[in-house]
Amino acid sequence: MAEREDIKYCTDIAPVEMGLFEGFEKRFFATPKKQGAETAEANINAAKAAATQIVSFFQTGDKKFQVNK
Template sequence: TDLKYVTDVAPDNYAALKEKFGVRIFATPKKMGAQTAEANMNAGLAVARQIVDFFATGNTRFQVNK
C-alpha cells in the first residue's frame, strides 16, 4: 500500500510504529502546526474551504494521497 502517516507530534509508541512500518511513518522533531488561536482558525477555515471546493467542483489541488 502507498498509505503513509506524517505527524508533527510523535505518538508515545512512535518507536514501535517506526519499527513496524519503517518509512511509512514520519514525525517531525518538534511541533510544526498552528500554535496560536489565529493560526488554528486560519487552518480550520482553509480546510473547510478546500472540502467545500472539492464537493462543489471536484478540485483535488491539495490532495495528499494521490
C-alpha cells in the first residue's frame, strides 16, 4: 500500500498481521470477523443463484452479473 497511494482496501476478514497496516487507516478497513450470512438457508440460496447464472450464461450468453468487463 505504500507503493500505491491510489489503492484502498476493505475486507470482512481481518488479517493476522494487522500491524502491517498501521499508517493506512484512511485507506484500509477490516472487520473483526466475517460479516456475510452463514446460515444453511443463505448458503442454499447462494448456490441456487450461482447455478441459475451459470445455466443462463451457457444457454443465452447472459453476462448480466459479470464483474470484470
